[in-house]
Amino acid sequence: MSGSFLRTFQLGLKGLAVQKMRASLAALGIFIGTATVIWLVAMGEGVSYRAQQQILELGAKNVIVRTKKPTASSDGNAASSQVRRYGLTRADFRRITSNIPSIESSVPMRELQFQLRNGNLTTDSKLVGCMEEYLSLNQLEIARGRWLTQRDRGQKVVVLGHETTTKLFPYENPIGKTIWVGTEYYVIIGQTKSRTASAAIGGSLDARDYNLDAYIPLETMRQRIGDMVMKRVGVGGSNWYGEEVQLSQITVKVNAIEYVNETASIIETLLQRYH
Template sequence: MGKFTQTLKLGFKSLMVQKLRSALAALGIFIGTTTVIWLVAMGEGVSYDAQQQILQLGAKNIIVRTIEPRSSEDADERVKTYGVTRADYRRILSNVPTIETSVPIRELRREFMVKGRRMDAKLIGCTPEHLELNRLEIARGRWINERDDRENVVVLADGTARRLFPQEDPIGQKVRVESDVYRVIGQTKPREASAAVGGSLDAREYSSDAYIPLKTFQHRVGDQIMTRTGEGFNFKGEIVELTQITLSVRDIQDVDVTASIVKHLLESYHEQEDFAVVVPKELLRQAERTRTMFNVLLVVIAGISLLVGGIGIMNIMLATVTERTREIGIRRALGARRIDIIQQFLTETLVLTGSGGLLGVLCGLLCGPIFRSLRSIVATVSPDILPEIVYTLEPRIALWSVLLSLFISLGVGLIFGVYPARRAAYMSPIEALRHE
């Protein structure tokens, strides 16, 4: 132990002779180590946000969505019929015993009017279970219930209520939607929007919604929607019964089997591809795989930075060996063994890489505060220069990245220090003493 301490002290003393050169050599390792931790932290932050969005959909849920099929070039349909139907909904419930709860919805973009104020909002026909499924909370008033079937009542989302009733309580007020008038019975609390999940689910904005009973939607709005195309009396329409059905199973183990049964059942009654079955659990697995691949890529990129730093260390140590040739010859003449010379130069190399690695870890652990400070500065100078995701991104330090970067930095020092150390140790003592 005493010998190791003496070698360590000698290594520090030798490095301090050339402070600037030693600092620049350690800088490459410092940058590489910090880069590993920072890149992985950013990747983990992005991955965490994506996984949270998927988890909000429910790991035990199966989402059946209506999608508009691709029209053939020869098609000239004035009214197109497609999507999930109420018959599909009843068929699924009667044939799939593993389903515990089910929530159908129909949604449509409509213009809302109150005392001269107008806004476009999403009118959603839903059932009472929709509140809990989407983690919505009531701010005032109440949610729709079974007794509201076919009644002209509406629950406004927070953003919709603020736009239509900026200075007054909306509860009990009347809202005109096209030719129908609805009475406001409730208002939901603000809820963050959900981002798009790959190509499977679109982004979901909850601030500009309005909720009415599903049967009221069917009775007042209907399934057939006509829209004007161009000038004159040219209209094009579509018949869609349900926009989405969310199914929840009793056990997460039943998700894949249930989704397969539902998809097969729908394919038996649909001649065109006008629906999609989305399984959040599968999306979560895909997100995990993507995250792993992304982290491997980031570590490889950052590892290259450490490799470059290691080459710099090797170059510095080779120069050091040349400069200290006479010192090596004197030590060998005084009885120092080759292993002693190797230990000395390896110790110096490890001190360089170890110090650079430790400083890099410290800087890496400050990733969050530094990132937030830089984001605030850039946002103050030019708010539009940063993508929207940057404002919500929070770096998440991964312990494995800290340990890995430190391990790699020491490994780089060991690998790139062996050749200079061996070159010094196997130098001829006589030739070394002659060196000027």
């Protein structure tokens, strides 16, 4: 048996020596095939890592509920009313937090497009009315100053995103200075560090650039700006049109990852019942 194996091995070596080109091509084919598999695996792992990072950014145990603006065809009152009311409400937030035992914490927020101004410098920013927990929930970090606290509720204070700060204060420290938020002055108490924009997740969540944000207490937004925002429409802005939205988003953190789907299902049922 061993002699037969040795003769077969010797014949194989002679064959390779005679047909060097064919042997080289065969070896190259094996290498290319192996390299392709390795590359595809590496690429797949890279995509998987990016997807995992996006999930971690959002929070693996988080359920995010967003207000969605209705289309004209789905809103029967839009044509006959000058004010469109839609979206999540403070009552929704109370119902969700008081009826679902698997929720560890919950954070409401509201966002609006606003023009911010410092002297002759202006920028269009996403003004976010939020709670103290918003910072850690979205993995933001403070570069200068401080974040919002409970004692800031109802106060005219603002924390600027990195890019918002650069546009309004390109050459100076903004902490302690004031800016116009709409028609009112706000005191700048903090600035966030630069952060990579989050990618869109399917059709559910849009891409988000936190660097362009400005953050004020949610209670301040309710008191100073209100739930209703009026906009000029029509030729030359001759008409007014209003939108009334109480909350743009509710983020709930579930106490165990295995309860995420069940919690999301209960939230969906609650919203369908009261909307």
